Amino acid sequence: MSLGARLEGKRVCICAGSGGVGKTTTSAALAMGLAARGRKVAVVTIDPARRLANSLGLAELGNEPRQIEPERFESLGVEMHGELWAMMLDPKRTFDDLVAGLAPDEESRREVLANRIYQQLSSAVAGSQEFSAVVKLYELERSGEFDMLVLDTPPSRNALDFLEAPTRLTNFLEGRALRMFLAPTGLASRVVGRGTGVVFSLVRRLTGVDLLQDLSVFFRVLGGVLDGFRQRAVAVDALLHERSTAFLIVTSPEAEPVEEAIYFRSQLRRTRMPFAALVVNRVHPAELLEVDPEDARRELASGVGDALARRAAANLTDFQVLAERDRESVARLVAELDHPDPVLVPHLDVDVHDTYGLVQVAHHLFAASAPAA
Amino acid sequence: MWGACLVTLLSKRLLFVTGKGGVGKSTVAAALGTLAARSGMRTIVAEVAGRNDVPHALGHPHDAALPEETEAELGPGLFWMSIDPQHALSEYLHDQLRVGALADVLGQSRAFGYLAAAAPGLQELLTVGKLWELAQVQRRTPGGRPYDLVVVDAPATGHGLAYLTAPRTFAEIARTGPIARQARTIHATLTDARQTGVVVVATPHELPVTEALLLDREVRRQMGLELERTVMNSLVPARFSARDANRLREVLATAATSDGAPPDLRHRLAPGQAAIRAALSQASQARDQRRQVDRLRRGLGHAPTPLPFLYSAAVGPEEVGVLADRLERAL
Numbered sequence: 001m002s003l004g005a006r007l008e009g010k011r012v013c014i015c016a017g018s019g020g021v022g023k024t025t026t027s028a029a030l031a032m033g034l035a036a037r038g039r040k041v042a043v044v045t046i047d048p049a050r051r052l053a054n055s056l057g058l059a060e061l062g063n064e065p066r067q068i069e070p071e072r073f074e075s076l077g078v079e080m081h082g083e084l085w086a087m088m089l090d091p092k093r094t095f096d097d098l099v100a101g102l103a104p105d106e107e108s109r110r111e112v113l114a115n116r117i118y119q120q121l122s123s124a125v126a127g128s129q130e131f132s133a134v135v136k137l138y139e140l141e142r143s144g145e146f147d148m149l150v151l152d153t154p155p156s157r158n159a160l161d162f163l164e165a166p167t168r169l170t171n172f173l174e175g176r177a178l179r180m181f182l183a184p185t186g187l188a189s190r191v192v193g194r195g196t197g198v199v200f201s202l203v204r205r206l207t208g209v210d211l212l213q214d215l216s217v218f219f220r221v222l223g224g225v226l227d228g229f230r231q232r233a234v235a236v237d238a239l240l241h242e243r244s245t246a247f248l249i250v251t252s253p254e255a256e257p258v259e260e261a262i263y264f265r266s267q268l269r270r271t272r273m274p275f276a277a278l279v280v281n282r283v284h285p286a287e288l289l290e291v292d293p294e295d296a297r298r299e300l301a302s303g304v305g306d307a308l309a310r311r312a313a314a315n316l317t318d319f320q321v322l323a324e325r326d327r328e329s330v331a332r333l334v335a336e337l338d339h340p341d342p343v344l345v346p347h348l349d350v351d352v353h354d355t356y357g358l359v360q361v362a363h364h365l366f367a368a369s370a371p372a373a
Numbered sequence: 374m375w376g377a378c379l380v381t382l383l384s385k386r387l388l389f390v391t392g393k394g395g396v397g398k399s400t401v402a403a404a405l406g407t408l409a410a411r412s413g414m415r416t417i418v419a420e421v422a423g424r425n426d427v428p429h430a431l432g433h434p435h436d437a438a439l440p441e442e443t444e445a446e447l448g449p450g451l452f453w454m455s456i457d458p459q460h461a462l463s464e465y466l467h468d469q470l471r472v473g474a475l476a477d478v479l480g481q482s483r484a485f486g487y488l489a490a491a492a493p494g495l496q497e498l499l500t501v502g503k504l505w506e507l508a509q510v511q512r513r514t515p516g517g518r519p520y521d522l523v524v525v526d527a528p529a530t531g532h533g534l535a536y537l538t539a540p541r542t543f544a545e546i547a548r549t550g551p552i553a554r555q556a557r558t559i560h561a562t563l564t565d566a567r568q569t570g571v572v573v574v575a576t577p578h579e580l581p582v583t584e585a586l587l588l589d590r591e592v593r594r595q596m597g598l599e600l601e602r603t604v605m606n607s608l609v610p611a612r613f614s615a616r617d618a619n620r621l622r623e624v625l626a627t628a629a630t631s632d633g634a635p636p637d638l639r640h641r642l643a644p645g646q647a648a649i650r651a652a653l654s655q656a657s658q659a660r661d662q663r664r665q666v667d668r669l670r671r672g673l674g675h676a677p678t679p680l681p682f683l684y685s686a687a688v689g690p691e692e693v694g695v696l697a698d699r700l701e702r703a704l
Contacts, residue, residue, distance in 0.1 A: 019394010019529050020581075054579075120494055120546055202479045206469055208550020255687045256426055257395070259435060288651060291644035299645035303624045308617055312648040315612055318684035319651040325686035349657040353579035 003030070003343050003365050004037065006277045007148075010246040012141060012239065013276070014151045016162060017250035018260040022281040022361075025352050026250045026345075027152035028052055028086070029361035032073065034148055035084035036362070042085040042145075044136060045152035046129060052086060052152070057355050061088035065140070076359045085146065091132035091154075098135055102228035108221060117218035129154045130165035134236045141239060163271055166237040246276030249337075253283055253329035262336045278342040279365065280330055284323040285346055293317045322347075343367075375412075379704035382601055383409050385570040386508040387562070389525045391533035392574035393584040397606045399426035400688050401574045401680070402526040404696040407431075410451035411697070414521035417444060417452035417507055421500050421536065422528050425455050432690040444517075452520070454507075458496045461503040468513050469551065494546070497539035498556060505559045508568070530584045537563060537571075538595055563596065570601030575669060575677065577608055577662035586672040602704070605666060605677040613656040621649045678703045 007013060015027045024045055031043035042065045045052045053061045056068055065087040070080035096113060103109035112118055130153070137151050153162050222229075239245060247268055251261040261278065268275045297313035304312070334340060345364040352361055375383075382388070382405075390402040399420070406418040406427075418427050425439055431447050433439070440447070444454045466476035479485050506513050508523045527533040540560040547553035563569050571592050575585035585603055592598050613621070628646060642650070670676050680699055683692050 021395060116546060120542060202470065202475060203485060206466075206550065207547055207552050211547040211550065211552070252395070254395075255429070255435070256399070287642050288647050291642060291647045293644070293648065296644035296648035299643065300624065300648060303627075303645075304617075304620050308613075308620065309648075311612055311617075312621065312652040315655050316648040316651045319655070321684050321686060328686075347654070349654045 001341060002367075003277055003279075004033075007034070007246055010244055010276065011147065012137060012149045012151070012242070012245040013248055014137075014153060014240075014245065015248045015250050016153045016264055018257045021250050021252040021257045022345075022352070023250045024052055024152045025055065025358065025361055026248075026279055026281065026365070027150050028055055029358045029365055030248070031086070031148075031150040032078070032084055032358055033362040033366045034150075035082040036073070036078050036080055037366075038081035039147040040083045040085070040145075041148045041150060042087065042140060043150040043152065044087055044089055044133070044140070046089045046091065046133060046154040052088060055353055055355065055358055056086060058086075061086055063087060063090040063093045065146075072355055073359065076356060078359055078362075082147070087136075089133055089136055091129040094132040094136050095128060098132075098232065099225055099229070102225040102232070104224050108224045111221040112225060115218050115221055117215060118222065128165075130162045131168075131233075131236075133162075134166060134240065135232065138232070138236045138239050163240070163267055163273065166233045166240070240273055241271075243274065245274055247273055248277050248279060249275065250279045250281065251333070252281050253326040255329075258329050258333060261333060265337045265339075275337075275339075278333060278337055278339050279345065280326075280333065280342050281345045282347045283326045283330065283344045284319060286323055286327050288316065288319055288323045289327065291316070293320070375701070376704050378602070379408075379701065382570060382572075382704060383412070383414065383522060385522065385568060385601070386520075387504060387523050387525065387569045388572055388601070389527045389533070389537065389569070390572045390574060391527040391530060391588065393576075393581040394529040396574045396576045396581050397680075397688075398529075398574050399424070399526045400430050400693060400696065401572070401604055401606060402524050403427050403430040403693045404680075404700055405572070406451055406522075406524045407448070407693055407697040408701055409522045409524070410448060413450065415450050415452075415518070416522045416524065417454060417520045418524045418526060419504055419507060420453075420455045420526045421504075422532070423455065423457075424526065427453050427526055430688050430690075430693055456500050456503050458499040461499040464514065465499065465502065494535075494539045494542045497536050498543045498559075501536055501539050501563070502555070502559060505562055508562070530588055534588070534591055534595065537592070564598060566598055569598070571596075571598055572602045572604060573600050574604045574606050576606050577665035577669075579665065582665050582669045582672075585669060585677075589673055600673075603669065603673055603677040604680055604700075605669060606680045607682040608666070608679050609655060609659050609662060609682045611659045611663075613652055613659075615656075618653060618656045621652050625649045625653075 013030065015023050015030070017023050027043055027045060031041045035041045043052070044065075053059065057072055058068075065085040068084045068086055070084075073080055073084075099112050099118075100109050103112060133151060133154055137149055140146060140149050249261050249264055251257045265275060293313040293316045296316055297309045300309035300312055303309075330342065330344065333342060343365055345361060348357070348360060352358065388405060390398050390405065392398050402418050406416050409416040420427055428439060428445075428447060429435055431451075431453075433447070439445075439455075440453070443460070444452050447453050463476070463480050466480050467473060470476045470479070504523060504525055506517075507520060510519050512519055527536060540556040540563065544553045544556035544560060547556065571588075573585045573588045573592075575581040589600050589603070592600055625646060628643070666677070666679075678700065680696055680703075683695065685692055
């Protein structure tokens, strides 16, 4: 089944995989291909190195989607039947906007945004980027402005960071025990019981009193937005489980990304999130394995001379090692993911970092699907 | 005899290896660890963020259980550990509170669990704290023997920086108290160029080079450190000159016109054509890579240390050994 067919009826596509496998490129090419085929698509990426902007030929992108002029692609022979929009996620901005939107009044809004613990939480904490990404996705989805959203997941070494981000933040923000603990009188002492006194004094021994005070201020000021925040986290988590959501696992044929892809698939299964397709980038063509380098050397010798023919044959032998590895990797992925027809994008001679490269990748992603009507 | 650069590099107590995802940080970390261990240094390669790539690179099969010891000896003098913040927290509590029972009360308290999850940057701080502890001449871990060198297989660019800056971040949040004091001590070690070095790994492609340059700037700005080394990994050799490529292209064109169908559309490749395709691909890759090497060199103001692309199916002990040899010669 082609990638186009697999994403039929989907409204959200989340591209996941380990770093360096071509996730951003795949996301952008996928979004472009879908837009060319008539859909109104927004691609969302966290992009510290501005790779998406670069590959789309833009100086920069902001925290709101903007439309990419179709002329950029038309000059490369791609007809845009739909619209391609792109945005670069600013995690801190997104987080701040969310909190500001949930705050009941101007004063609590200001107080939250100015709190030092909050500031660290929204920028420095692992998981807040991932959470911001899904929050943005959710907002765009709810806006109803797009037929399709493609999310390039933040670069992380562990796929779980992404899947668990909403739950982790919900757990933390719910923090009932923490709130009770920070007010060790009244309800807290009754509910938590005797342990609290000991725990509290032990913690104070470690942290000093400042951190505890700041945390309690943090929870007080955050109190007003807490419920809204928790509801949002729950809604966001629900979006990840929707039938109209599709996870696309992106990998390259190297050993570590392959293991990561297999692990990610098992985690999707465990968390009951919908897997749609596997994309394997940079695959060396298996046809290279069907020839004998020695035959190649003999065949070329008369045309290019002995020395060059020998070097070309030796190089072919090296490429066969990679082609064999790639064939085995793909076979392993097919078996482990129980996914018979992954999308294979060949190892391209060019380093894909511009619009031309994107068009080439999109061509391979959609290779098996019928051209747009 | 080692070059001056390698001597300086291995004189640190902590080496952070970072760079864009997928550039081979774990492999380079394993190679640096191997190199140090070979020379008789007691060395540990530490992974963070739940990764276990190094044992695999050093020959541990993917489907076998990982070593159970927290500091496992994978080869003579070469240790490995994957740092678990939860475990680091419990260790820390035992170390600080001295009384095991108290530490257990705290460690098992749900309220404390929430606090630990709530304090921003605490997970990162605990991880870096453990790295710092590994690098101490006087270990705080009961029975722990000191290491001569701790090589950290750090997360990619952004997260990697978050780890390096976590102690300062946390010290700013907590302001006073033992934790803030300890965080400041760790920060002082991390910003001391005699003790800590940052090694950035790139591959000769657009984005990895961009991120290496970004790290060069940010490590200086945020940590006040110069990059100790930049390693350009996965360089393919220049096997074919422009003239070679042209000759091969001509042969391909002749073959295409002689039987009517362009080679891409034929079902099977003739051996010669397969070899030409591979050669042209290799040649264009090598050409693109040279451009990126130049870009990195210009941006850094000095030449990165080259490491070859290995035409092998997987990175195992043999490959890591080859890379360690290359580093030894190049540095």
